[in-house]
Amino acid sequence: MIFLATFHWGWLLATLLLGFAMGWIAVVHRGHGVSKVVGRWLAALVAVLLAVALARVVPGRPGYWLDLGLMMLALYLIGCVIGSLLRDRVLPGPSSAG
Amino acid sequence: MRGSTNVGKRGLVRWSSKWWPGTIPLAVLWALAAWTSTAPLETELAARSTAALKDVLLDKSRIAVSGRDVTLAADAFSEDGRHNAIAAIEAVPGVRLVDDETRLVPEAKPFVWSAERDVVRVTLAGSSPLPASKTKLLEAARADLGGFEVVDQTGLARGAPPRFDEAALLLLGQVGKLKDGKITITDTKVSLAGMARDLGGREAIAAALKNLPEGFSVAANEIKAPPYIFQAYKDPVALTLTLTGNVPDSNARAALVATSGRKFFAEKVVDNLKTSLGAPSGFANAVTPALGALSRLSTGTLVVTDREVKLSGDALYDAAAAQLRANLTKDLPQGWQVKADISVKPAAAPVDATVCQQLLTEVLAKGKIRFESGRSNLDPDSAGLLDRLVETALRCPATNINVAGHTDADGDNNANQVLSEKRAQAVVDYLVKAGLPASRFTAIGYGSTQPVADNETDEGKARNRRIEFVVKEQP
Numbered sequence: 001m002i003f004l005a006t007f008h009w010g011w012l013l014a015t016l017l018l019g020f021a022m023g024w025i026a027v028v029h030r031g032h033g034v035s036k037v038v039g040r041w042l043a044a045l046v047a048v049l050l051a052v053a054l055a056r057v058v059p060g061r062p063g064y065w066l067d068l069g070l071m072m073l074a075l076y077l078i079g080c081v082i083g084s085l086l087r088d089r090v091l092p093g094p095s096s097a098g
Numbered sequence: 099m100r101g102s103t104n105v106g107k108r109g110l111v112r113w114s115s116k117w118w119p120g121t122i123p124l125a126v127l128w129a130l131a132a133w134t135s136t137a138p139l140e141t142e143l144a145a146r147s148t149a150a151l152k153d154v155l156l157d158k159s160r161i162a163v164s165g166r167d168v169t170l171a172a173d174a175f176s177e178d179g180r181h182n183a184i185a186a187i188e189a190v191p192g193v194r195l196v197d198d199e200t201r202l203v204p205e206a207k208p209f210v211w212s213a214e215r216d217v218v219r220v221t222l223a224g225s226s227p228l229p230a231s232k233t234k235l236l237e238a239a240r241a242d243l244g245g246f247e248v249v250d251q252t253g254l255a256r257g258a259p260p261r262f263d264e265a266a267l268l269l270l271g272q273v274g275k276l277k278d279g280k281i282t283i284t285d286t287k288v289s290l291a292g293m294a295r296d297l298g299g300r301e302a303i304a305a306a307l308k309n310l311p312e313g314f315s316v317a318a319n320e321i322k323a324p325p326y327i328f329q330a331y332k333d334p335v336a337l338t339l340t341l342t343g344n345v346p347d348s349n350a351r352a353a354l355v356a357t358s359g360r361k362f363f364a365e366k367v368v369d370n371l372k373t374s375l376g377a378p379s380g381f382a383n384a385v386t387p388a389l390g391a392l393s394r395l396s397t398g399t400l401v402v403t404d405r406e407v408k409l410s411g412d413a414l415y416d417a418a419a420a421q422l423r424a425n426l427t428k429d430l431p432q433g434w435q436v437k438a439d440i441s442v443k444p445a446a447a448p449v450d451a452t453v454c455q456q457l458l459t460e461v462l463a464k465g466k467i468r469f470e471s472g473r474s475n476l477d478p479d480s481a482g483l484l485d486r487l488v489e490t491a492l493r494c495p496a497t498n499i500n501v502a503g504h505t506d507a508d509g510d511n512n513a514n515q516v517l518s519e520k521r522a523q524a525v526v527d528y529l530v531k532a533g534l535p536a537s538r539f540t541a542i543g544y545g546s547t548q549p550v551a552d553n554e555t556d557e558g559k560a561r562n563r564r565i566e567f568v569v570k571e572q573p
Binding site for chain 2: 002003007008011014015017018019021022023025026027028029031033034035036039048053056057059060061062063064066068070072073080084085088
């Protein structure tokens with residue numbers, strides 16, 4: 001993992017920043033989010049993909065791409081969490097009051 | 099604190115439903131990352147895997163990387179080697195799976211290794227236990243053979259006997275001593291065949307084989323040596339005896355030259371011998387009587403090749419030829435062969451008593467008839483001289499000859515008298531055996547009564563011990 005992180009640090013940093021930006025925006029975004037049901041399905045899909053990656057059942061390049069995608073997704077989500085929390089702290093809005 | 103955390107959690111769940119639009123650029127990023135990083139990643143992992151295998155002993159190792167998965171195909175030299183190789187690659191950071199396509203190097207049964215030398219090259223064939231030994235042996239062969247072409251056709255196999263390298267190195271050292279031939283190790287048995295390059299090469303190889311490492315043994319040593327040749331040529335015109343070819347050592351050489359000097363009373367010995375190892379056993383015991391036989395020829399050649407004695411030339415008279423043919427085989431050590439090609443020199447023209455006396459005196463002036471010390475047995479070294487006397491006596495059939503024996507003044511007079519008579523008689527017996535009529539000869543002993551030199555010095559005594567021939571016209 002450390003090797004992969006150091007090897008792909010540029011891409012990972014980019015996803016982290018992307019996540020941060022998305023998280024920052026999400027707090028004040030007025031559009032529709034995904035529904036709970038879809039959200040669960042998506043979570044289940046990610047869980048399955050994670051399980052597949054950990055079980056190392058996908059061979060060769062697709063297996064690598066899966067690992068890479070999951071790592072990027074993880075960093076994206078971390079970025080989102082950080083972005084959302086920071087935005088929430090910096091700009092007290094209706095969400096924080098509620 | 100707790101309140102704000104709960105708010106944060108609830109907020110996160112709500113916000114997270116709006117994070118999805120970012121996944122579109124994320125997917126684009128992902129595709130770009132996969133597109134650009136796959137090949138460099140594979141290259142990097144291949145390099146790291148190769149480096150990890152640096153200290154693991156493998157043959158024909160091939161590394162293929164697909165994504166993070168490494169396929170290792172290689173020949174290992176043991177099960178441990180296989181496991182170590184796989185473990186080494188699994189330990190490389192970034193590697194996800196290792197596809198094990200290694201196999202064990204085939205086991206050779208029997209384990210055969212050979213080095214064959216022909217006119218143009220040395221060929222190594224069979225099996226080597228490890229790449230390192232293969233390289234080591236090839237380099238050793240190149241070093242030993244200095245510039246001679248070496249072709250390595252050995253493959254790798256398991257099943258080599260312990261200390262194989264040591265044995266193979268020792269044997270490679272022997273290849274240089276061969277003109278052609280093959281040295282083979284079959285498990286722990288060593289067999290050799292071929293022809294040694296030099297005289298003594300066979301012996302040197304046999305000596306080196308004693309240092310084979312423990313456990314190895316020589317199954318067959320069929321190294322042949324080039325023929326061991328000794329030659330002697332008696333030239334009656336130049337009055338020389340030329341010795342050429344090989345003798346075992348400088349002692350044998352000195353002994354042969356000395357012995358030739360005694361046997362060839364009239365000839366000068368020309369010593370063109372060289373010393374070399376590899377003489378057949380009994381060499382000196384065979385060459386000495388053969389030289390004795392040559393000394394009895396008027397002209398002749400002696401060729402000793404390994405254990406074969408070839409004598410050709412002209413005997414001085416019929417009986418001598420017959421004696422030589424019959425006796426030479428008996429005089430040689432067991433296992434030696436004789437090829438005698440002896441003719442008889444045509445008889446010279448008859449002469450009268452005066453010339454006969456002169457010729458006999460001349461012959462006796464060149465050489466002395468020798469006896470065993472204090473006894474009346476003729477020394478075999480005098481055979482050549484006696485034959486020359488016989489030949490001369492045959493030329494004057496119309497004469498009678500007194501054979502007179504003389505001694506020095508040492509010892510008892512009566513004993514000397516008897517000894518001189520016996521010695522004269524021994525000479526007469528020789529002449530009669532050579533085919534001369536007994537009636538023509540009278541043996542007379544004078545003891546020490548007729549000295550020709552001072553009996554006080556060794557030199558004088560030696561001159562006084564003598565046989566004289568006195569020729570008389572037949573009445």
